[in-house]
Each structure stands twice: as structure tokens, then as C-alpha cells.
Amino acid sequence: MAQLQAKQDALSARISGLDLCREGWTASLRADALTRLSAMGLPGKRDEYWRYTDPSSLTAVEAAPAAPFIAADEKMVFSGIDRLRIVFVDGVFDADVSDDLEMAGLEISRLADAADQHWARDVYGVLETQGQTPVQRPLAALNTAFATDGILIRATGQAKMPISLIYLHKSDTSDVILHHCIKVESGAELTILENGPAAARFNSVMEVDVADDGRFHHIRTQGRDHDRRAATHLFGRLGQESSFKSFTLTANGRMTRNEAVIEFTGDDAIAHVAGAAIGDGAFHHDDTVFVTHGAERCESSQVFKKVLKNGAVGVFQGKILVKSNAQKTDGYQISQALLLDGDSQFLAKPELEIYADDVQCSHGSTSGAIDEGALFYLRSRGVPEREAQSLLVLAFLAEALAEIEDEVLAEDVRIGMENWLARHGGA
Amino acid sequence: MLEINNLHVELEEEDKAILKGVNLSIKAGSVHAIMGPNGSGKSTLAYVLSGKGGYEVTEGSAKLEGVELLDMEPEERAAAGLFLAFQYPVEIPGVGNMTFLRTAVNAQRKARGEEELSAGDFLKVVREKGKALQIGSEMMKRPVNVGFSGGEKKRNEILQMAMLEPKMCILDETDSGLDVDAMKLVSEGVNALRDAGRSFLVITHYQRLLDHIKPDFVHIMANGRIIKTGGPELALEVEQNGYADILTEVA
Numbered sequence: 001m002a003q004l005q006a007k008q009d010a011l012s013a014r015i016s017g018l019d020l021c022r023e024g025w026t027a028s029l030r031a032d033a034l035t036r037l038s039a040m041g042l043p044g045k046r047d048e049y050w051r052y053t054d055p056s057s058l059t060a061v062e063a064a065p066a067a068p069f070i071a072a073d074e075k076m077v078f079s080g081i082d083r084l085r086i087v088f089v090d091g092v093f094d095a096d097v098s099d100d101l102e103m104a105g106l107e108i109s110r111l112a113d114a115a116d117q118h119w120a121r122d123v124y125g126v127l128e129t130q131g132q133t134p135v136q137r138p139l140a141a142l143n144t145a146f147a148t149d150g151i152l153i154r155a156t157g158q159a160k161m162p163i164s165l166i167y168l169h170k171s172d173t174s175d176v177i178l179h180h181c182i183k184v185e186s187g188a189e190l191t192i193l194e195n196g197p198a199a200a201r202f203n204s205v206m207e208v209d210v211a212d213d214g215r216f217h218h219i220r221t222q223g224r225d226h227d228r229r230a231a232t233h234l235f236g237r238l239g240q241e242s243s244f245k246s247f248t249l250t251a252n253g254r255m256t257r258n259e260a261v262i263e264f265t266g267d268d269a270i271a272h273v274a275g276a277a278i279g280d281g282a283f284h285h286d287d288t289v290f291v292t293h294g295a296e297r298c299e300s301s302q303v304f305k306k307v308l309k310n311g312a313v314g315v316f317q318g319k320i321l322v323k324s325n326a327q328k329t330d331g332y333q334i335s336q337a338l339l340l341d342g343d344s345q346f347l348a349k350p351e352l353e354i355y356a357d358d359v360q361c362s363h364g365s366t367s368g369a370i371d372e373g374a375l376f377y378l379r380s381r382g383v384p385e386r387e388a389q390s391l392l393v394l395a396f397l398a399e400a401l402a403e404i405e406d407e408v409l410a411e412d413v414r415i416g417m418e419n420w421l422a423r424h425g426g427a
Numbered sequence: 428m429l430e431i432n433n434l435h436v437e438l439e440e441e442d443k444a445i446l447k448g449v450n451l452s453i454k455a456g457s458v459h460a461i462m463g464p465n466g467s468g469k470s471t472l473a474y475v476l477s478g479k480g481g482y483e484v485t486e487g488s489a490k491l492e493g494v495e496l497l498d499m500e501p502e503e504r505a506a507a508g509l510f511l512a513f514q515y516p517v518e519i520p521g522v523g524n525m526t527f528l529r530t531a532v533n534a535q536r537k538a539r540g541e542e543e544l545s546a547g548d549f550l551k552v553v554r555e556k557g558k559a560l561q562i563g564s565e566m567m568k569r570p571v572n573v574g575f576s577g578g579e580k581k582r583n584e585i586l587q588m589a590m591l592e593p594k595m596c597i598l599d600e601t602d603s604g605l606d607v608d609a610m611k612l613v614s615e616g617v618n619a620l621r622d623a624g625r626s627f628l629v630i631t632h633y634q635r636l637l638d639h640i641k642p643d644f645v646h647i648m649a650n651g652r653i654i655k656t657g658g659p660e661l662a663l664e665v666e667q668n669g670y671a672d673i674l675t676e677v678a
């Protein structure tokens with residue numbers, strides 16, 4: 001009880017400076033979220049899914065300062081891609097550098113100025129609420145209650161180019177909460193790109209409701225700022241024969257917690273969630289993924305790879321829950337870390353909970369050093385050590401990168417990885 | 428070309444001497460063969476020359492064209508013209524064979540101050556040289572040595588050698604695991620590279636390879652030393668009588 005009291009006290013302090021919006025269609029949804037949040041309190045170190053990651057910097061009253069990273073000689077990822085750009089600077093929408101929020105087959109609006117009778121009523125906070133059981137996610141509820149803006153996209157057809165959310169970070173102390181809702185209607189297809197650090201501290205939620213036969217693609221890179229902190233939640237609900245594919249590249253960042261919560265509600269759907277994280281020094285990266293199979297013949301895959309050096313820490317928590325009705329489920333989960341020195345650390349908690357009898361599920365988790373035999377082989381052919389290491393690191397990450405279907409986007413992300421490796425002594 | 432002088436090598440982990448004073452002098456354009464019982468130190472010699480870790484040189488030197496090899500990084504030795512065809516070629520999942528070869532060729536050119544090959548030029552040369560070794564585009568697309576048969580791995584080593592055009596080629600049991608036809612392909616590949624400015628050190632257990640690649644000298648290594656040197660007839664003698672006679676003769 002004392003523990004809950006402490007969490008609730010921490011919550012009161014955290015939200016004392018935040019405004020709860022009491023107008024418009026989100027007002028009651030936000031009030032509900034605050035009620036949920038108040039019952040839970042903020043996450044604490046003893047919570048089952050916060051044992052490997054200290055939540056204190058994510059729950060502190062104020063964001064710790066973080067200087068933006070400037071890489072003048074590198075092009076920003078996705079900059080050569082045809083896309084509709086939506087730019088937030090420290091969480092504030094910037095109309096001057098954004099494109100018009102219009103595209104055939106899509107309805108796009110901003111959370112901050114969405115009209116009263118909005119389709120997103122059925123999504124906003126709804127997937128987040130469902131994602132609160134069996135494991136509480138207070139930071140997501142906090143987001144639903146206090147988000148200042150975000151993008152609401154309803155896809156009714158084939159989007160002709162990706163929607164690109166660009167998160168610029170300029171102020172050292174920005175503390176940002178954004179909430180996006182995506183509804184992919186039956187037969188529609190949409191690609192969302194996200195890139196940039198967003199803020200000194202960033203709390204983001206993206207709720208994605210994919211109807212029958214809908215297709216959703218998500219490719220994200222989280223920005224290179226060394227001291228930025230982020231807690232993100234990606235909620236996915238999948239209808240029959242739909243597909244959902246998400247890939248995240250994280251390079252740098254002092255603290256990152258990426259949660260993905262996927263639920264299959266229709267048969268024959270596919271959900272792939274993948275991540276590549278590369279960290280050097282003060283870097284703590286946590287992927288926490290929950291997949292619930294509640295329908296038949298669905299396929300889920302999670303591929304998470306981390307490259308860690310100089311004391312960087314990687315965490316993977318992944319749970320596949322197969323309900324008794326979810327026969328013929330095909331579940332695959334792999335989490336691997338490449339530790340480039342003895343100081344770095346990888347903590348993994350893979351879990352399978354299966355109540356159906358006819359399923360195929362595999363999971364594995366490994367951590368290891370670079371293959372010295374392969375390194376020598378490359379060097380014996382004249383490849384300098386740094387370059388040889390980079391090749392092996394990219395090879396290690398390749399399985400995660402392969403989850404990006406679009407080759408042009410995959411190449412863009414790969415170049416981002418190479419740039420990082422070039423800056424960080426080969427690996 | 429290669430001058431090895433009184434080379435003594437121990438394992439880094441344990442105080443175990445493997446090479447106990449190897450002397451070998453290889454002139455430009457010549458082919459030397461090394462034979463010897465299992466565990467005599469042949470691969471160790473090849474590894475130490477190419478710079479593999481885990482060994483400690485306690486005495487001696489190895490010079491390539493007058494320059495001390497033992498002070499150089501493995502990649503510097505490669506750029507200086509040394510090449511080792513591995514007894515056990517290494518599999519590298521996730522790195523395409525083509526990418527690997529191109530990276531290697533261009534890294535060496537860069538180290539020597541030469542211009543890098545364009546993707547088009549490189550492809551042309553690889554196709555041509557691969558064809559002679561029956562390595563098609565399908566094998567080039569696969570990850571380095573992953574899922575290659577024993578013989579394919581060895582042919583892949585020779586392709587690398589052909590692409591890198593080294594001055595001093597060391598072949599460690601390149602013939603083992605090859606069928607008769609592959610043996611011919613590989614030997615032809617090696618012979619095509621024979622040149623007044625290029626030398627070979629061929630480690631083998633069998634006379635048969637030496638029928639195809641005619642050596643100028645044959646050395647017998649035993650217990651970390653070269654105990655006997657002769658002409659091609661020495662290989663025939665080993666083939667017929669084994670090592671027993673030679674070992675007692677020098678003992």
C-alpha cells in the first residue's frame with residue numbers, strides 16, 4: 001500500500017504543472033485516462049516490467065536537459081523520399097515547414113484542432129485502455145490524459161506516399177507529449193514514417209486500428225541526441241487478414257523505452273515488430289513487446305537486435321500470449337545483443353504463454369561478442385579492422401532491417417546505421 | 428620474396444611452443460610445397476604469417492620483399508601482397524559474397540594509393556574470373572561461405588586470390604575436400620596466376636595436387652621445424668612411404 005501511495009504522490013507532483021483539456025471531443029476520454037492513471041500511479045522500480053529499466057527519469061517532474069545533436073554533414077533520414085511532411089518542433093506543430101495535411105484516400109487532422117464529431121473518438125485512448133491489462137502502462141495513460149497535440153489519420157484507400165512525422169528538437173529542456181491515432185479502413189494501406197528526437201523528453205503514443213484487409217507500415221528512427229529520453233507506446237489492433245509491420249532504429253539516446261502492444265482480433269492477420277538499437281556509452285534502451293493472439297491462424301514476429309559498447313545497456317521484454325481460441329498461431333520471437341566490450345550489458349525476459357494446443361511458437365535470446373574468426377578473415381583480405389567490424393555489425397542487424405519491406409526506405413535506414421558506425425569507431 | 432628466419436611461435440594462452448625455429452626462403456616466381464604430419468605446425472605457420480591473433484612470436488622474423496611482416500596488422504600484410512587460402516574458410520552470415528569481395532578489393536587498392544574499382548568494372552572482372560572457377564552469380568549473392576559445400580568454399584578462396592592478385596600466395600590444404608574435377612579447376616586457377624613476380628607456398632598432404640601445380644621445392648615439416656627439403660621427388664617418396672623413414676633419418 002505504501003508503494004502505491006508513493007506512486008500516487010509521484011503522479012501528483014508530475015501532473016501538477018500539466019493542463020487537462022476540458023473541452024471538445026477528447027475531454028471525457030482524457031478525464032477517463034486520468035482516472036485510470038490515478039488508480040495506478042506512476043511506474044516504480046519494483047514493478048514487474050520496470051525491473052531492468054529505472055523509470056525515474058521518465059517520471060520525474062521535470063525533464064533533464066538534453067542538447068540537440070547536430071550532424072551537419074549527414075542528410076536526415078527519409079529526406080530523399082517522396083512523402084507528406086508533418087513537422088513538430090519540440091512538440092509544436094510547424095505549419096510553415098509542413099506540407100498541407102491533404103492526400104487522396106486519407107483524412108488527416110491534428111489532435112489540437114480536430115472538429116467535434118470526430119472518427120478518432122473510437123480510437124483515442126481505446127486501444128491504450130485495452131493495453132492496460134494484464135500489464136499496467138501508466139505512461140500511456142498519462143499521455144492520453146495530457147497530450148498536447150498529435151496526428152489523426154484515417155485511411156480509406158491506398159495512400160500514394162508515406163506520411164512522415166518529423167520531430168525536431170531545438171530546446172534543451174523541452175518535455176513533450178504527443179498522441180497519434182491511425183485508422184486503416186478495410187482494404188486501405190498506409191505507411192507512417194517517424195524520425196527525430198522530438199524533445200529532451202518525449203512521451204508518445206500511437207494507436208493503430210487496422211480493419212479487415214488493411215495494411216499498415218511503420219518505420220521509425222529515433223534521433224541521434226545523446227541525452228534525450230523517450231517513452232513510446234505503439235498499440236496495434238488487427239482485423240481479419242490485415243497486416244501490421246513496424247521497424248524502429250534507435251541510435252543514441254540516454255534512455256529509451258519502446259513498448260509495442262499488439263492484439264489480433266481477426267483471423268489470418270500478420271504482425272511484425274522489429275527493432276535495431278545501437279548504443280555507445282550512456283545508453284539505455286528497452287524494448288517491451290506484448291502480443292496477444294486472440295484469433296486463428298495469425299502470424300506474429302518480433303526481431304530485436306542491439307549493438308552495445310562502452311557500458312551501454314539493452315533490455316528486451318517480450319511476451320507472446322496465445323489464447324485458447326487462437327489455433328494455428330505462428331509466433332516467432334528473437335532478441336539478440338552484440339556486446340562489443342565487456343562493460344556492456346543485455347537483459348532479456350522472453351515469455352510465452354500458450355493456451356491453445358495447435359500452435360507453433362519459437363523464441364530465443366542470445367548475447368555474444370563479435371566473431372573473431374570472421375573479423376580475422378575479413379582483415380586477412382585487406383579490410384581494415386574498423387570497416388570489418390562495421391560489416392559484421394551491419395550483418396548482425398540485417399535480420400531486423402530485413403523487416404522493412406520497401407527497399408528504398410530500408411536503404412535509407414541502412415545508411416543511417418552506417419553513418420552512426422562511422423562516427424563510433426567502426427562499431 | 429619471403430624470408431623466414433628462425434621463427435619460434437608459442438600459443439598466447441598456454442606456454443606451448445608450436446613452431447621451433449622455421450627457416451624458409453622463397454624466391455619470386457617459385458612454388459614451394461610443405462608437407463608434414465598432422466599437428467606439425469603447417470597451419471600455424473600460415474596463420475602467423477598472415478597475422479592471426481592468439482600466437483606469440485618469441486624469436487625470429489618473416490620478411491616479405493625485405494619488409495618485416497610480423498610488425499604489421501593483418502590488413503597491412505594483405506595490402507603488402509600476402510594472401511592465405513584458409514584450410515577452413517570462415518562463414519560470415521549477413522555479409523554477401525559480392526559485397527565482401529568488392530570491399531576487400533577496394534580496401535587493398537585504397538591502401539596502396541590506387542583508385543577504387545567502379546561497381547561496373549568490378550562486376551565484369553568477377554564474372555569473368557568466377558566463370559573459370561564455376562562460381563556463378565547465385566553463389567556471389569549468398570552470404571560469404573554460408574551453406575557452401577567444402578569444394579565450393581575452396582573455389583571461393585581461389586576466386587578471392589584471383590581478384591586480389593597477391594604476390595605471395597599461401598594455400599593451406601586447398602586440395603582437401605575437392606573432387607577430381609574441382610581439383611583441376613582449382614589447379615588451373617592457381618596455374619593461371621603463376622607469374623615471375625608471384626610466389627606460392629602450397630601446404631598439402633597429397634602428391635596429387637602437386638601433379639597439377641608443379642613445385643620447385645618440397646619441404647617436410649615435423650614438430651615445428653622444417654626437417655627436410657628436396658625437389659618434387661620428395662613428395663612422391665612421402666606418398667609411397669609415409670613420414671616414418673624421413674623422421675628416423677633426421678632423428
Ligand SMILES: Nc1ncnc2c1ncn2[C@@H]1O[C@H](COP(=O)(O)OP(=O)(O)OP(=O)(O)O)[C@@H](O)[C@H]1O
Pocket residue numbers: 438445463464465466467468469470471472481514
Ligand atoms: N589455438 C590453438 N590452441 C591450442 N592448440 C593449438 C592452437 N593452434 C594450434 N594448436 C596446436 O598446434 C599444433 C599444430 O597445429 P597446426 O594446425 O599448425 O597443424 P597442421 O600441421 O596444420 O596440421 P594438419 O595437417 O592436421 O592441418 C597442433 O598440436 C595443434 O593442436
Ligand SMILES: [Mg+2]
Pocket residue numbers: 469470471514599600
Ligand atoms: Mg593444417
